[in-house]
Amino acid sequence: MPPTTHHPLDPSLPHSNSIEPDNDDIAALNIPGSSSSLSSSNIYKHLRTPSTSSLNIRHPIDLRAITYDGAVDENLVCPICRCPLVDPVLTECDHIFCRSCIDDALSNTKLCPIDRSPLDSDGVGRAPKMVHNQLDSLKAKCPRCTSSFARSMLENHLEKYCLEANVKCPGIHSERYCKEVVKRRMSGRGCLHYPVDCPDCKETLLLVEMEEHREDSCNEKLKACEHCGVDILRCKESEHHKECPDIIRPCKWVEYGCQHEAKRKDLHLHTDDCNFKLVGPMADTLKKEISILRSDMRSLAETNHLQERRIKFLESGQRASDRPMELMDLSLANLPESANTEPLDSGHEYLLSLLESQQSRLSQLSNELADFQGKNTMMLLNETIPIKNELSELRSTQQVTCMHVRWLMRFRMQENQRRFGGSPGPGPSGSPDGGSGSDLPFSRRLSDSAPRDIITKL
Amino acid sequence: MFATKRLGKELAKIHGSLPPGITLVTAEGFQEWLLDIKVLDENPIYLNQTYRLKFKFSQSYPIGIIYVFLALTLNPIQPPEVTFVNTTDRPIPIHPHIYSNGIICLDLLGTQGWSPVQNVESICMSLQSMLTGNTKNERPEGDAQFVASNRRRPRDIDFYYHDNTV
Numbered sequence A: 001m002p003p004t005t006h007h008p009l010d011p012s013l014p015h016s017n018s019i020e021p022d023n024d025d026i027a028a029l030n031i032p033g034s035s036s037s038l039s040s041s042n043i044y045k046h047l048r049t050p051s052t053s054s055l056n057i058r059h060p061i062d063l064r065a066i067t068y069d070g071a072v073d074e075n076l077v078c079p080i081c082r083c084p085l086v087d088p089v090l091t092e093c094d095h096i097f098c099r100s101c102i103d104d105a106l107s108n109t110k111l112c113p114i115d116r117s118p119l120d121s122d123g124v125g126r127a128p129k130m131v132h133n134q135l136d137s138l139k140a141k142c143p144r145c146t147s148s149f150a151r152s153m154l155e156n157h158l159e160k161y162c163l164e165a166n167v168k169c170p171g172i173h174s175e176r177y178c179k180e181v182v183k184r185r186m187s188g189r190g191c192l193h194y195p196v197d198c199p200d201c202k203e204t205l206l207l208v209e210m211e212e213h214r215e216d217s218c219n220e221k222l223k224a225c226e227h228c229g230v231d232i233l234r235c236k237e238s239e240h241h242k243e244c245p246d247i248i249r250p251c252k253w254v255e256y257g258c259q260h261e262a263k264r265k266d267l268h269l270h271t272d273d274c275n276f277k278l279v280g281p282m283a284d285t286l287k288k289e290i291s292i293l294r295s296d297m298r299s300l301a302e303t304n305h306l307q308e309r310r311i312k313f314l315e316s317g318q319r320a321s322d323r324p325m326e327l328m329d330l331s332l333a334n335l336p337e338s339a340n341t342e343p344l345d346s347g348h349e350y351l352l353s354l355l356e357s358q359q360s361r362l363s364q365l366s367n368e369l370a371d372f373q374g375k376n377t378m379m380l381l382n383e384t385i386p387i388k389n390e391l392s393e394l395r396s397t398q399q400v401t402c403m404h405v406r407w408l409m410r411f412r413m414q415e416n417q418r419r420f421g422g423s424p425g426p427g428p429s430g431s432p433d434g435g436s437g438s439d440l441p442f443s444r445r446l447s448d449s450a451p452r453d454i455i456t457k458l
Numbered sequence B: 001m002f003a004t005k006r007l008g009k010e011l012a013k014i015h016g017s018l019p020p021g022i023t024l025v026t027a028e029g030f031q032e033w034l035l036d037i038k039v040l041d042e043n044p045i046y047l048n049q050t051y052r053l054k055f056k057f058s059q060s061y062p063i064g065i066i067y068v069f070l071a072l073t074l075n076p077i078q079p080p081e082v083t084f085v086n087t088t089d090r091p092i093p094i095h096p097h098i099y100s101n102g103i104i105c106l107d108l109l110g111t112q113g114w115s116p117v118q119n120v121e122s123i124c125m126s127l128q129s130m131l132t133g134n135t136k137n138e139r140p141e142g143d144a145q146f147v148a149s150n151r152r153r154p155r156d157i158d159f160y161y162h163d164n165t166v
Helices: A019-024 A040-045 A099-108 A129-136 A151-160 A184-189 A207-217 A234-241 A264-273 A279-322 A325-329 A331-341 A347-420 A432-438 A440-457 B002-016 B120-132 B143-149
Strands: A088-091 A096-098 A124-126 A139-141 A148-150 A166-168 A181-183 A195-197 A204-206 A222-224 A231-233 A248-250 A261-263 B022-028 B032-038 B050-056 B081-085
Touching (some): A088 A099, A088 A129, A096 A099, A099 A124, A129 A151, A139 A151, A148 A151, A166 A184, A181 A184, A204 A207, A207 A234, A222 A234, A231 A234, A261 A264, B002 B120, B022 B120, B032 B120, B050 B120
Antiparallel strands (some): A088 A096, A088 A124, A139 A148, A166 A181, A222 A231, A248 A261, B022 B032, B032 B050, B050 B081
């Protein structure tokens, strides 16, 4: 149990200024097996709340010290440092090196290391973007949790996600203003930088190191299991007891009365001799049956209750239907009366029945409404159909008349042409103004004779 | 640091595969390695012989940096110091550019001829081909005098690279 009051940290403690070396040397740190329990799938399970994201620490990585997945293409390896290129540059003679490598080499001799052509730092320029992209997408292992990421994503992973990477202690926000760092997977438990005594060796150390201490460096970390004698970790004792072969366990039929107890590894010898070996399985099945029956009974009781209520409702409904409708509506006024006359359990059930009757009336009303709507639509249709018919009749008559007018116009124009065909003037089509002005009498006569022509034509 | 990383990479590669005729004997730490080389063709001078090479690496391998220690100026120490070693069954090969104390006169191993892209494997192969191409069964001129008088480290010797025929 953590103490309720935190002790101020002693600045002379060896761990109180561990931030600096940790940040500088993170990539060179090797943590063998520290993350064997971590798989890549649960890396992101650790949800970050806004308050924890401010605890992130930048982790600069030495890209030459990380382990890459598989063999890296020879063309992406710097010929000087033999590592996948870091900040690649292209020389005038078309060779690619790391910037730091070629700078070092040129500080020694002003020659290209590969073809020995004269070269100085002005003849070195940034390598093509494609090379940078290829290098950025190289998969490399996180130096802390050993899961693989694209090389360019590693720093981001360490800063924001890696459970084995350091973050600032959450205690930095508390009144203690703790300046320690802590692994991200431990950061959810608040500030763990206060001294506690190891329950095994009584050594005093920070709580944050207790887990590792009890599993690893504690002098008293091992104890012989009191049952099987095997050395086990003290902090894992309860886990061990679940599988210890020598621990005394009761017979599996203990709940039916078997008194036998034996070591776990010997229990199987007892199973054949157990007096309960026949009764036990039977009792088991019976127990199962009984529980099934119980649940059946419970559900039946529920349905029964429901049906009783329905019956009561129907009875009350029948009685109410004898009365005039007006009385039904006075629900609250009816309540004491019906409660006296009807054998209803409570006002609650009465209200329920009332609700049901209202519901049935509502559905009746909605049915009627639908009927009425249907009738209305039919009536409307009946009225509009004759009107529509008449309209179409009128339309056809109008079209016929239009046709006649056009025919007559053409007829008259032909007449005009025949009359003024020889005389000079407007062409056969003629100007409409001149034609209509001079031919007015003809057109009138023609229109008089039109009905006769139409009749003959038709 | 730099030298260690680079040599670590080279060692990993050497443990993986080496060209024919070259075998790693010891690589204890990153200061001194021993390798054996054989001449692969039928050159009668070197037939059925194995020669032992000693590589000594500086802290700044493969790139030289001038270190100043208490006014003692060490030379730029970029190339490894490569010499043949004489043991009971590993003689010093007879070659006009190899002195009988094992010192090799090869521009590749000098300050001027060295390039950081060279590595242990490429040096071994260069020496292999140097032996393969040789037809003169003789020591360099003034071998006895040089061996008797030389107190310098091999890389400090100013060889005069005059003979490109062998």
